[in-house]
Amino acid sequence: MTDKLTLGVLGLGEGRSIISACLQSEMWELGNICDINEEMCRERAEEFGLTKYTTSYQDMLRDPEIDVIGIYTPDQLHAAHIKLALEAGKHVICTKPLIVDLSQAKELLEVQKRTGKAVFVGQSSRYFEPMVRQRQDYLAGKHGELVTIETHYISDSRWFLQKSWSHQSGFSWLYNFMNHAVDLAAWYLPDVEEVYAVGVVSANTKEWKLTVPDTIKAVLKSTSGICASAAGVYAAPTLGSAVEQSISCTLRGTKGISRAGYPKLQYYTNFPPVKKTAELHTYDEMHGYYFRFEAETHHAGEYQNYIEEFASCLFQGKTPKPDLEEGIRTIAVLEAIDESMRTGKVVKVDEVLAKYLG
Numbered sequence: 001m002t003d004k005l006t007l008g009v010l011g012l013g014e015g016r017s018i019i020s021a022c023l024q025s026e027m028w029e030l031g032n033i034c035d036i037n038e039e040m041c042r043e044r045a046e047e048f049g050l051t052k053y054t055t056s057y058q059d060m061l062r063d064p065e066i067d068v069i070g071i072y073t074p075d076q077l078h079a080a081h082i083k084l085a086l087e088a089g090k091h092v093i094c095t096k097p098l099i100v101d102l103s104q105a106k107e108l109l110e111v112q113k114r115t116g117k118a119v120f121v122g123q124s125s126r127y128f129e130p131m132v133r134q135r136q137d138y139l140a141g142k143h144g145e146l147v148t149i150e151t152h153y154i155s156d157s158r159w160f161l162q163k164s165w166s167h168q169s170g171f172s173w174l175y176n177f178m179n180h181a182v183d184l185a186a187w188y189l190p191d192v193e194e195v196y197a198v199g200v201v202s203a204n205t206k207e208w209k210l211t212v213p214d215t216i217k218a219v220l221k222s223t224s225g226i227c228a229s230a231a232g233v234y235a236a237p238t239l240g241s242a243v244e245q246s247i248s249c250t251l252r253g254t255k256g257i258s259r260a261g262y263p264k265l266q267y268y269t270n271f272p273p274v275k276k277t278a279e280l281h282t283y284d285e286m287h288g289y290y291f292r293f294e295a296e297t298h299h300a301g302e303y304q305n306y307i308e309e310f311a312s313c314l315f316q317g318k319t320p321k322p323d324l325e326e327g328i329r330t331i332a333v334l335e336a337i338d339e340s341m342r343t344g345k346v347v348k349v350d351e352v353l354a355k356y357l358g
């Protein structure tokens with residue numbers, strides 16, 4: 001392998017962000033871009049000054065120059081697109097949610113093992129500056145032992161229901177949106193053992209003739225007895241990010257506490273010597289790196305962070321994380337939340353996994 005990786009991008013809506021990340025990274029080359037919608041291909045080629053594109057995934061997969069496929073197609077298509085990329089001998093970076101149920105998890109694990117290619121899950125929230133700093137502080141032991149974790153992803157995302165695939169089987173606010181909050185909690189509690197959750201389908205979601213819960217509160221308990229709460233509200237007005245960040249992750253430890261959020265480049269800490277008021281760290285100088293397009297949409301900065309980490313890992317012979325196995329475990333936690341919302345019972349994550357992986 002050379003000292004650069006070549007990327008093929010599939011799905012050019014949010015795929016726009018990884019094109020930008022790739023073009024600005026010294027570790028990557030852009031091989032080709034692909035979308036079934038030719039107008040979208042033309043738009044992106046023009047936006048980034050590219051000389052080629054394809055509407056055929058198979059064409060892109062046949063290109064021997066391409067090492068890695070970045071998958072940004074609708075959630076329900078990820079499993080099939082990952083499998084095709086692996087079978088074509090390509091590494092995979094797949095956006096969240098990795099998959100929308102566990103029915104193909106076993107097969108994906110088998111294909112990944114047989115082909116020996118890396119599958120990395122693009123959990124973008126882990127790669128936003130405040131979350132990166134929070135993780136560094138956690139690993140440095142500044143929180144002491146974890147006592148509890150609170151995460152949320154709260155946004156008025158009714159605009160999302162204009163996308164046709166949000167009305168197709170497999171779409172849910174839980175998998176598409178709350179995934180961020182659950183993944184952050186599971187990142188710190190990789191041993192989530194059981195889950196209890198309540199979900200509500202509000203009148204606002206029913207207006208769109210959907211029956212998926214848009215308001216979700218979940219409690220996750222680890223084998224070591226630590227609990228986390230994760231919450232999501234997607235079809236009601238919000239206070240706005242100046243008052244309440246869309247995504248938030250609070251780590252409460254025996255020695256200290258921190259709160260990282262999105263989309264504000266702000267991070268609060270209170271580490272020893274603990275004071276009455278937390279310290280605020282801001283990263284405003286990185287605004288242009290994280291937010292490259294109109295308004296504060298898209299995730300080019302987070303994607304550049306994760307593709308560079310992916311490349312470093314591959315060059316050093318390490319497995320880029322979260323990998324397929326970790327991604328599947330997070331999906332199992334989501335599936336446990338889903339089952340708990342439907343049955344009103346506490347659900348064990350290992351039992352969910354056993355049902356699908358045997």
Ligand SMILES: NC(=O)c1ccc[n+]([C@@H]2O[C@H](COP(=O)([O-])OP(=O)(O)OC[C@H]3O[C@@H](n4cnc5c(N)ncnc54)[C@H](O)[C@@H]3O)[C@@H](O)[C@H]2O)c1
Pocket residue numbers: 010011012013014015034035036037040057072073074075077095096097122123124125163176299
């Ligand atoms: N924070 C994040 O990481 C983040 C943010 C936004 C979206 N996403 C994820 O990105 C994915 C795409 O979301 P989006 O908002 O861009 O959706 P979108 O509907 O705007 O774009 C999807 C694109 O995929 C194309 N497409 C559909 N089927 C295809 C196929 N078979 N082959 C090739 N192209 C195909 C469509 O034409 C469209 O251009 C979703 O899985 C979503 O969850 C992740």
